[in-house]
Amino acid sequence: MSLHLEADVLIIGGGLAGCWAAVAAARAGAEVVLADKGYCGTSGVTATAGPNHWWVPPDPEKRAQAVRDRDARALGLADPRWMARIIDTTWRTLPTLADYYRHSVTAGGVPHYQSLRGPEYLRALRRYAEASGVRILDHSPALELLLHADGSVAGARGLRRQGEGGNWTVRAAGVVVATGGCAFLSKLLGSRTNTGDGHLMAAEAGARLSGMEFSTYHTVAERHSTQTRSASYAFADYFDADGRQIDTGGNPDVTLPLARALLAGPVYATLARMPADLRAILPQIQPAILLPFQRQGIDPFTQRFPITLHGEGTVRGTGGLRLVDDDCQTDVPGLYAAGDAATRELIAGATSGGGAQNSAWAVSSGTWSGQAAARLASARGRRAHQGVEAAGGAGLRPTAGALKDAAALTRHLTEGVRAEMLPYDKILFRRGPVLAQSLATLDGLWRDARDRLAPGPDATARVRAREAAALVACARWSTATALARGETRGLHRREDAPGLNPDLAHRLLSGGLDTVWVRADGPAQRSPARRSNVA
Amino acid sequence: MIELVVDDRCTRCDTCVQVCPTNVFERGTDGLPLIARQEDCQTCFLCELYCQADALYVAPNCDEPVAVDAASIMASGLLGQFRRDSGWNEWEGDPAHANLHWRMGELFARARAG
Known part of the structure; x- marks a missing residue:
């Protein structure tokens, strides 16, 4: 129908x-x-x-x-x-x-x-x-x-x-x-x-x-759990496997110290600093945050539990x-x-x-x-x-004939994207040569998607194939732009280019499918100075 | 991920099939929901929230399936907990489960204050 x-x-x-x-x-x-x-x-x-x-x-x-x-x-x-x-x-x-x-x-x-x-x-x-x-x-x-x-x-x-x-x-x-x-x-x-x-x-x-x-934004959650609840984790203290407290520098953004620690080994947290009156009403504020703890028999207020960081893309x-x-x-x-x-x-x-x-x-x-x-x-x-x-292309109309096993190619593409876009060392601690290697890998995945990725036999397979193509495309724009911005600015951190480069104080546009391009969006691109004129 | 549909409790209302944001369930021939695409489950617990029969159990592990024991989960009191804590349906209007989400800012503020 x-x-x-x-x-x-x-x-x-x-x-x-x-x-x-x-x-x-x-x-x-x-x-x-x-x-x-x-x-x-x-x-x-x-x-x-x-x-x-x-x-x-x-x-x-x-x-x-x-x-x-x-x-x-x-x-x-x-x-x-x-x-x-x-x-x-x-x-x-x-x-x-x-x-x-x-x-x-x-x-x-x-x-x-x-x-x-x-x-x-x-x-x-x-x-x-x-x-x-x-x-x-x-x-x-x-x-x-x-x-x-x-x-x-x-x-x-x-x-x-x-x-x-x-x-x-x-x-x-x-x-x-x-x-x-x-x-x-x-x-x-x-x-x-x-x-x-x-x-x-x-x-x-x-x-x-x-x-x-x-x-590159990341959020803390209990390991294996999805519950990213920044408000509760504002009370967290973090520890390495030897029980040494991880210095988060008093900064509310704990991502970088935690990512460094997670690259070295497991990291644990406790919410012991949350006051008793807030613990009592926490289920009424964030009803879902306690579900993973209670289902695993963990008391997050007295025990230390393993944590992870989820990338937000x-x-x-x-x-x-x-x-x-x-x-x-x-x-x-x-x-x-x-x-x-x-x-x-x-x-x-x-x-x-x-x-x-x-x-x-x-x-x-x-x-x-x-x-x-x-x-x-x-x-x-x-x-x-x-x-x-x-207008659709990759994942809908393969240009070089469909592979029989669309499901296997879809898995190959999605796992390939995850391998470039989720590891903390590649995303949070970017380096030019690593980005260039990622981009080459992702370009290869795109060619596979464009040439051989067919819609698959049923609705689920059709959606997944199209998702895989979209993931590869977004990963390429993101990686190519990260490579082009040879500086550290806000969320974007380059280990090989720390600090702001005044010549890059503009937005970067990207696009393209078969060939990805990146270029400056012109200097400043801000609206004429009419600050705060509220309608 | 979703691990359990308690057949004895399920009323075959299809709500979980409808509301799952990732289309994990399918209606089986007997009317009971099948966990047809567990790998798509995003461990958001929203199916539990919408299940007025408290017949669903989502294990907290989002990375891999885990074995669950239906009898011990039934005895644990965990089924329906999210719906109750959220003050939905028969709990609506119960002051013990009033929505205090507006106090979330206080968590940040008091954590900062130390």
Whole structure:
């Protein structure tokens, strides 16, 4: 069974940004279809987390100060005007969820809008989207974009993994890519589906990326567990196998000392410094963090337990699709990027947007892109009866004939990407020659994917093949950009080039499929100096 | 990863099949959910949260499957813990399980203060 739909706006991805985009487009009067790779409501890294949002009251001086403080840490690559925009849009937008989320009311009787528990937040957003008239296709991964002859986006095509199965095609005037960051199949909580599918689909349609070198953020979790809970681990002390405490330098970012220690041997932690009153209510703050401990008979407050660091790739890194205007449009006309699929250098520069800033970005970029796509549909119409071309390549249409064993090639590609993108010594302690070797390996994987990777016999195999191609593509852009940035700036650290190089105080664009390229995005690329002019 | 579906408790409601973000389950011919693609499980525990029959058990190991003993898990009181601690369904409105997520910032602040 094939499903053919027409809509004004198609949203690809039903996590935080995708839901807000769908709601914004629908409330602007558009007919909206949202296609999620998994289930809209549990999909995406936010559904497993507990996001705060960048939350600054509409006091011009407070907002100007918040922007100045953040810009000072962004190492020259952020844009104060975009920061002011997301602060304002987040402040206006987040309270509109109040009918669907039971906000806590703080002492002064004010609803606490900015900090939400992930599963409840995404469940609420699904209800909000449904109530706004959005048609949701669950378990319906997009595989490729459709393009008009003039190069603008015409819709997308994918498949349905449940129910009747088969393919889906949605023709739409505007398409929002909200497929999240690429976590390179690390075990980061909630990131299994974050394989860079949207990056690949957009690049095949002609989009460029930016900031892909900023893909090195890591988070602590109990070894073999996914529970990356920064707030609880703020109380952690760390020890090596001999019981010696690891000096984390009093810095809240423990990644580098822990990575060095993990490269040398096992590392243990205890949460003994957490005060008793907080321990007592921890299940009500973060209900999931204690599950792995209790299921293994570990008391994290009195015992030491082994830990690991999970790489986040571009999730809490900052790289992603480059945006060309305030509507979050990509280089492809009619194709917008929202949330972690887009570059967050605009708000975070060379540093991580962390939780609060990235969540505000998802709300805001989702809202803007959804509204813009709705406007585009009303201005240009759906053009649903014009001929289109499918843009997908690797993993869909092998250029040199399909290998019989698609599953084996898919495994080879994904394991190859993991071997280059997850080891701490390759990612956190980058060196030019090692990056060059990684890039050569990844280029070889790309040729395998392009030439021989076929869709496979069933829906699962088709999705995995396409994921594998996307992982290889994202790994190449990330590695090539890391090689080109011969300095240490923010998240990007080069052991062979410590310190900032003033000649590299600009963003780096990347792109290309058969041949990956990297080039400067022009000096500074900041908006004209209109700091803190909050609308 | 997901390790156990307790058949005696399962009401064959299909919710886990529907809500799993990585499409791990399939409805079996008897209506019970099968763990069809365990290797795709991301150990997020959300299937447990949505299972009102408390019939699912996710082992905390995200790297490899582990053997679990159904009887001891049934006796452990762990089934349904996440749903209860989250204050969902019949626990909604119970002050003992009120959502205190808004106090998360306090964790960071007090950790910094030492």
